[in-house]
Amino acid sequence: MADLSIEMCGIKSPNPFWLGSGPPTNSGEQVMRAFDAGWGGAVWKTLGEPIVNVSSRLGAIDYAGARMMGLNNIELITDRPLETNLKEMYAVKKAYPHHALIASLMVETKEQWRDIIKRSEDAGADGLELNFGCPHGMCERGMGSAVGQEPRVLAEITSWVKEYAQVPVLVKLTPNVGDILVPGKAAVEGGADGLSLINTIKSIIGVNLDTLIPMPTVGSQSSQGGYCGPAVKPIALHMVGALARDPGVTIPISAIGGISDWRDAAEFLALGATSVQVCTAVMHEGYRIVEDMIEGLNYYLDAGGLASVTDLVGKALPGFTEWGELDLNYNVIAKIDSETCIGCQLCYVACLDGAHQCIHTDQGPCSAYHGEPDHGAHPRDVVQPPIWHQNGGGADTHVPFVDEQECIGCNLCKLVCPVPGCITMEEVPTSAGKESWNDRLAKGLA
Amino acid sequence: MSVEQPAWKALPDDRAEFQFADAKPAFSDAEAVIEANRCLYCYDAPCIKACPAGIDIPAFIKKIATGNIRGSAKTIFKSNMLGVSTARVCPVDVLCVGACVLNDLNEQPIRIGRLQRYATDETLEAESRADWDLFTPKAAIGKRVALVGAGPAALACAAHLVLEGVTAVIYEKDDRPGGLNLTGVAPYKLQSEAALAEAKWLLRNGVQLKTGVQVGRDIELDQLIKQYDAVFIGVGLGADKALGIPGEDGPGVWGGSGLIRKIKNDPAFELPDDVQAIVVIGGGNTAIDIARELAMLGVPDVKMLYRRTVGEMPGYGHELQGARKYGVRLLERLTPTAVIRDGGRVTAFRATSTASGVATDYPCDWVVVAIGQEKHAVHLADGIEVDEKGRMVVDPQTRRTGHSKVYAGGDCINGGQEVVNAATDGREAAFAMLRSWDIAPELA
Ligand SMILES: Cc1cc2nc3c(=O)[nH]c(=O)nc-3n(C[C@H](O)[C@H](O)[C@H](O)COP(=O)(O)OP(=O)(O)OC[C@H]3O[C@@H](n4cnc5c(N)ncnc54)[C@H](O)[C@@H]3O)c2cc1C
Ligand SMILES: Cc1cc2nc3c(=O)[nH]c(=O)nc-3n(C[C@H](O)[C@H](O)[C@H](O)COP(=O)(O)O)c2cc1C
Ligand code: SF4
Ligand code: SF4
Ligand code: SF4
Numbered sequence: 001m002a003d004l005s006i007e008m009c010g011i012k013s014p015n016p017f018w019l020g021s022g023p024p025t026n027s028g029e030q031v032m033r034a035f036d037a038g039w040g041g042a043v044w045k046t047l048g049e050p051i052v053n054v055s056s057r058l059g060a061i062d063y064a065g066a067r068m069m070g071l072n073n074i075e076l077i078t079d080r081p082l083e084t085n086l087k088e089m090y091a092v093k094k095a096y097p098h099h100a101l102i103a104s105l106m107v108e109t110k111e112q113w114r115d116i117i118k119r120s121e122d123a124g125a126d127g128l129e130l131n132f133g134c135p136h137g138m139c140e141r142g143m144g145s146a147v148g149q150e151p152r153v154l155a156e157i158t159s160w161v162k163e164y165a166q167v168p169v170l171v172k173l174t175p176n177v178g179d180i181l182v183p184g185k186a187a188v189e190g191g192a193d194g195l196s197l198i199n200t201i202k203s204i205i206g207v208n209l210d211t212l213i214p215m216p217t218v219g220s221q222s223s224q225g226g227y228c229g230p231a232v233k234p235i236a237l238h239m240v241g242a243l244a245r246d247p248g249v250t251i252p253i254s255a256i257g258g259i260s261d262w263r264d265a266a267e268f269l270a271l272g273a274t275s276v277q278v279c280t281a282v283m284h285e286g287y288r289i290v291e292d293m294i295e296g297l298n299y300y301l302d303a304g305g306l307a308s309v310t311d312l313v314g315k316a317l318p319g320f321t322e323w324g325e326l327d328l329n330y331n332v333i334a335k336i337d338s339e340t341c342i343g344c345q346l347c348y349v350a351c352l353d354g355a356h357q358c359i360h361t362d363q364g365p366c367s368a369y370h371g372e373p374d375h376g377a378h379p380r381d382v383v384q385p386p387i388w389h390q391n392g393g394g395a396d397t398h399v400p401f402v403d404e405q406e407c408i409g410c411n412l413c414k415l416v417c418p419v420p421g422c423i424t425m426e427e428v429p430t431s432a433g434k435e436s437w438n439d440r441l442a443k444g445l446a
Numbered sequence: 447m448s449v450e451q452p453a454w455k456a457l458p459d460d461r462a463e464f465q466f467a468d469a470k471p472a473f474s475d476a477e478a479v480i481e482a483n484r485c486l487y488c489y490d491a492p493c494i495k496a497c498p499a500g501i502d503i504p505a506f507i508k509k510i511a512t513g514n515i516r517g518s519a520k521t522i523f524k525s526n527m528l529g530v531s532t533a534r535v536c537p538v539d540v541l542c543v544g545a546c547v548l549n550d551l552n553e554q555p556i557r558i559g560r561l562q563r564y565a566t567d568e569t570l571e572a573e574s575r576a577d578w579d580l581f582t583p584k585a586a587i588g589k590r591v592a593l594v595g596a597g598p599a600a601l602a603c604a605a606h607l608v609l610e611g612v613t614a615v616i617y618e619k620d621d622r623p624g625g626l627n628l629t630g631v632a633p634y635k636l637q638s639e640a641a642l643a644e645a646k647w648l649l650r651n652g653v654q655l656k657t658g659v660q661v662g663r664d665i666e667l668d669q670l671i672k673q674y675d676a677v678f679i680g681v682g683l684g685a686d687k688a689l690g691i692p693g694e695d696g697p698g699v700w701g702g703s704g705l706i707r708k709i710k711n712d713p714a715f716e717l718p719d720d721v722q723a724i725v726v727i728g729g730g731n732t733a734i735d736i737a738r739e740l741a742m743l744g745v746p747d748v749k750m751l752y753r754r755t756v757g758e759m760p761g762y763g764h765e766l767q768g769a770r771k772y773g774v775r776l777l778e779r780l781t782p783t784a785v786i787r788d789g790g791r792v793t794a795f796r797a798t799s800t801a802s803g804v805a806t807d808y809p810c811d812w813v814v815v816a817i818g819q820e821k822h823a824v825h826l827a828d829g830i831e832v833d834e835k836g837r838m839v840v841d842p843q844t845r846r847t848g849h850s851k852v853y854a855g856g857d858c859i860n861g862g863q864e865v866v867n868a869a870t871d872g873r874e875a876a877f878a879m880l881r882s883w884d885i886a887p888e889l890a
Contacts, residue, residue: 066483261512285487291505296514420476 002301003308004294006040008252008274009168009193011127013100015040016269016297016309017290020256020277021104021129021172024287026078028088032095037287038294041100043196043277044089046077046131047116048106048143053079059205059216059225070231071280072205074216074223076137077106082116086123093124100275102170106131106143110160117164127167130158130192132183133174133199135226145199148174151186158190170254173197173239175232180239185248195243196254196277198236200226229280233258237271244272245317261289262296269309270316324438332409332425334359334402340422343398347413347423358406359413361398454622454657457642458713463633465743469768470534470560470635478564482510485556488547493558496545499526499870503542507561516572518565520580524889527602528869530570530644531627533563534636535865539764570643581889583651587611589883592674594661597625598865599680599856601645602872604653610880610887614653617670619660623649625682626857627865629707632735634742638710667827671851676879679838679847679854680872683862684820689727693785694815698792702732702816709739721811723747725795727782728816729759736814738769748773749808751780751797777808785813822858837861844878845871853879 004015018041019025019034026045034042053075063069078085093101103120105128107113120128132154134144147153154171161169171187173180175198187195202224206215214222236257243249255273259265260281268276281289297309306312336347351359402413414423473481485507493503502521509518522529538544538559546555572578589612593600596618604614622628623645628638649655661667661681670677686701688694708715717740724745726737729752741748750769752759755778759766766776780797783805787793794807821836829848831839838854840847845855855871857863877887 262514263512286489288489288505289508292509292512292514292517295517295520296509296512299514299516420479 002298002306004040004298006275006309008100008254009127009170011041011100011102011168012098013040013275014098015294016273016275017265017293018042018100018102018254018275018277019282020279021046021131022279022283023075024279024282026080027085028092031088031092031101034282034287034290035092035096035099038290039099039287041102041275043102043104043129044085044125046104046106046134047082047085047120048077048138049108049112050081051076051079051137054218056216056218057225060229061205061231068229068280068284070205070227071229071283072203072216072225072227073200074136074218074225076134077131082119086119089120089123089125093126100126102127102129104129104131104172106134106138108141108143113157113160114164117161121166125167127170127193128161128165129170129172129196130161131172131199132157133172133197135174135176135200135202136224145174145176145202148172148183148199149177151182154183155186155190158187158192162191168193170194170196172199172256174199175235175239175257176202180242181246181248184243184246188249188251192251194252194254194274195249196256197239197243198232198257200228201232201235203227228257229284230258230260233264237267240268240273241271241317241320244314245320260284262293262300265293266297266300266312267316269312270314271320272314272317274310274313322438324441325436327434327436328440329430329432329435331428331430333404333407333428334409334411334413335424335426336400336402336413337422337424338399340419341399342419342422344418345398345400346416346418348400350412350416355410355412356406356408358403358408359400360403361400454642454655457622457638457711460713461638461711462709462715462717462743463637463711466633466637466739468634469632470557470563472567473557473560473564478510478561481557481561482507484548484553485511486547492545492547493542493556496541497525498541498864498866499532499873501525501529501562503558506565507556507558510561510565515565515568516578516580519569522562522566523569523580525873526866526869527605527648527873528598528627528644528865529562529566530647531598531631531636531641532864532866532869533559533566534640535627535631537762537765537864540762541866570647581609581651583609584611586613587883587885589613589675589879590615590673591676591678591879592617592670593678593680594667594670595625595680595682595856596620596623596645596655596657597680597682597856597868598627599625599682599858599868599872600678601625601648601653602869603678603680603853603855603876604872605648605651606873606876606887606889607879608651608653609889610876610885612880615674616653616655617659617661617665618655618657619663621657623655623657625680625868626703629710630703630732631865632706632739633710634739671827671849675851675883677852678872678875678879679852679858680856680868681822682857684822686815687818687820689782689815689817691782691784693787693792694813696785696787696790696792698787698811699785699813699815702726702728702736702814703819705814706732706736706739709743717743717745721745723810724749724812724814725808725810726750726814726816727795728752728818729754729761730816730818731761731765732818733814733816734761734765734769734774736816737774738765738772740814741769741772741774746773747810748775749810750774750776751782751795751808752776752778753781753800755779780806819862821861827852835861843874845875846878 006016021043025042031042057075059072060068061070103125132148138144139146171192240255252274254275255268256277259278265276348359417423487504491504506518506521542558543555548555593616596616607614624641627641737748779800783798784796794809796807798805838859845853853875856868877890880887
């Protein structure tokens with residue numbers, strides 16, 4: 001068994017799995033049940049000045065029958081009294097001294113920050129997370145993403161907090177910016193000890209076509225909300241990776257966004273995160289999902305010969321580079337395994353209509369259908385209609401054929417193929433050495 | 447770890463069971479993931495409640511979906527050490543699958559048995575790999591337990607005991623371990639190789655197996671009670687019951703479980719070409735199984751004769767349906783009356799209608815009597831009792847008999863249920879023994 005314990009900017013946790021600030025960390029009773037289930041830490045639902053929440057407040061999109069691929073919410077920070085939250089935090093920390101308990105905060109004035117920091121620390125918080133990310137409701141009041149989108153303000157508020165705080169300070173970033181490095185570096189400049197990202201993405205989840213009111217509906221209206229859940233994971237992965245590899249960002253990262261299982265978590269760790277936070281997946285299936293997260297990550301580390309979870313951190317960063325550095329002489333082509341192919345021809349139509357017309361439903365080179373192989377460079381006025389469809393029979397005669405001369409190795413066919421492992425992308429050996437766009441520019445060849 | 451594996455005689459080749467294909471073939475990786483993702487991951491799931499072993503079904507399925515197959519197998523074995531065979535032989539339609547909430551959504555329920563097979567088969571394949579050890583046995587604690595019989599009940603019990611550092615010694619009268627998994631369960635569900643591979647896996651942490659030793663004949667139960675800290679009895683059931691009607695003794699009349707054993711394990715067994723019609727007596731699952739097996743082996747006319755009506759049959763409806771697909775016919779309300787012979791050879795079976803009282807001769811070449819099995823009588827010692835049906839009496843929680851050192855489980859206490867019940871009894875008896883020594887079992 002690998003060692004899953006972590007220390008993130010001084011905050012110790014038995015494992016890297018934390019609950020993100022949100023409904024799952026609304027109350028002490030919930031957080032204690034979560035710790036019992038195995039969660040290593042929790043970022044409490046954001047504390048601040050009293051607000052009122054609306055009803056309803058969540059919307060979701062399903063995909064191909066699967067529920068909640070993306071979730072959107074118009075919930076604000078906690079609507080429970082500050083006193084109640086702090087009392088419960090104190091009780092939780094007392095009962096679970098070795099778990100990471102982090103207070104998420106969002107207030108306006110310097111005095112308010114000083115006051116709430118002191119009270120959070122008195123309640124036993126191991127760290128503070130500054131919520132500069134909420135994209136609805138709070139930003140209109142000059143807080144949340146209004147701060148996160150304004151690097152100067154972000155750095156200044158961070159430095160106020162650092163002036164008062166005794167415990168480590170994480171800055172939670174909003175993804176609603178053009179370049180995540182800008183707020184990330186502003187947080188570093190303000191003295192933050194760590195970064196948390198992403199918060200939710202500004203969105204409208206849908207429009208009710210019967211009432212013509214956007215969702216989630218409050219009476220006869222709606223408002224833009226924050227998007228999260230599995231659908232946002234790729235966006236979060238990029239932002240985490242971009243910060244982690246930047247030499248200007250020297251502080252650890254707590255990754256958030258669409259993490260639902262141990263694989264998602266491992267990917268974020270490999271792209272440089274030290275801990276991960278989960279909100280939507282717990283809202284969907286409960287605290288119990290952490291059992292598989294812990295066990296699955298453990299077995300994964302074991303299988304890879306890694307003794308500690310910290311050994312995984314950043315392992316994928318060397319492979320993450322700028323487009324200009326990629327090797328232009330590297331080529332792959334698609335290969336179809338006729339043994340496992342079920343003859344659905346989704347690869348065929350995808351390549352024909354959505355890629356480069358290199359897959360055919362009959363054996364034979366491209367020239368039979370659209371002239372000599374030319375990677376699409378010449379006019380295609382002689383393309384044959386796909387009459388060969390008619391000679392299809394069972395799956396065996398429906399196995400499509402990849403014209404290897406024409407295939408440009410885009411991956412599309414492999415991505416649409418419903419049979420795992422049926423289409424593989426195989427490297428074409430070449431004697432040409434690596435040459436990137438930047439190499440070409442340097443040689444004046446581009 | 448290098449614990450010597452117990453050895454046993456290899457099974458002979460050329461067995462009739464090879465003629466049976468898997469009724470529920472293994473899932474491919476892709477099929478398993480698609481099926482696992484259909485599971486709703488219910489909270490307080492009804493499928494768990496319907497599983498006699500109480501396996502955390504949504505958790506093991508979720509782990510297949512996330513690619514944590516090793517963890518999935520661990521979740522299964524933790525509750526049911528016989529996960530490999532039960533995945534294939536459990537009557538899932540009346541257990542977990544029958545309880546799946548998707549039945550209420552007009553969707554096909556999750557094929558839990560086949561997912562369980564996917565996760566547990568992987569474990570047997572990975573058995574030799576050091577990185578796949580699911581449970582680590584603890585250091586010896588100086589306790590010794592004797593187990594009588596190497597069927598599912600005792601194998602499960604021993605597997606749990608050795609994990610807690612207990613020395614477990616199994617006494618088995620046959621040449622090989624496995625009990626009815628090896629000799630009784632239908633070959634289109636579980637073949638002998640898989641049953642033996644599972645037994646080998648269950649014994650891997652140092653369980654000692656003594657084959658060819660019949661307790662009550664070669665060694666007395668009293669002796670075991672004296673020599674060991676506790677004894678577990680998992681002897682199953684005895685020989686097939688006879689009808690006690692004229693003509694029954696002689697060639698051409700078989701006991702149900704005895705004939706199945708021949709089909710599964712005996713290379714000398716061959717169905718003679720001139721056996722074209724067979725009458726099977728009984729309405730339980732053994733009767734249905736043997737009828738289906740004979741039909742699948744090519745006997746054109748297989749009739750089941752049952753004394754009451756189909757609704758009263760103890761055999762499962764889905765099993766009867768399965769047998770009917772191969773041409774088995776069921777005749778109801780018939781009381782066995784006589785086996786009719788001509789010069790020793792069976793020519794017909796005479797049965798009397800319970801409705802009309804009329805006796806009819808059903809022409810046949812063989813008769814198979816599958817009306818249940820005798821109970822074993824070897825286990826009577828101080829304080830150990832049997833009920834009026836011959837079942838050993840145990841405490842329902844601990845599976846302890848009236849004797850403070852003797853526990854029992856499986857068919858010998860329930861009169862003949864399923865493999866999963868035997869495995870659960872074995873587990874609970876192991877836990878109870880450990881608790882009696884003030885040890886809290888880790889997997890409890
Ligand atoms: C034909 C048939 C089909 C079945 N099909 C299914 C099915 O599809 N699914 C399912 O779940 N269940 C099925 N069952 C039931 C299942 O096989 C049993 O419930 C299960 O095997 C009981 O396990 P056990 O350990 O109690 O006994 P057994 O499996 O009977 O094992 C008892 C062992 O004890 C040994 N033994 C007996 N006496 C002594 C002695 N004195 N000394 C030493 N050793 C002794 C025996 O040789 C045997 O190896 C079937 C049963 C039969 C008969
Ligand atoms: C209903 C809801 C309420 C949330 N409330 C807060 C909050 O109070 N403070 C905060 O920092 N983030 C809040 N979040 C954002 C989450 O902490 C998290 O950053 C985001 O949901 C992305 O992670 P996920 O994909 O795991 O949900 C909320 C999210 C949801 C869905
Ligand atoms: S999930 Fe709970 S709080 Fe939300 S609408 Fe349903 S019942 Fe109400
Ligand atoms: S998409 Fe896959 S399965 Fe379908 S025809 Fe193409 S190779 Fe065969
Ligand atoms: S009842 Fe069905 S859907 Fe629900 S957890 Fe069990 S197998 Fe999955």
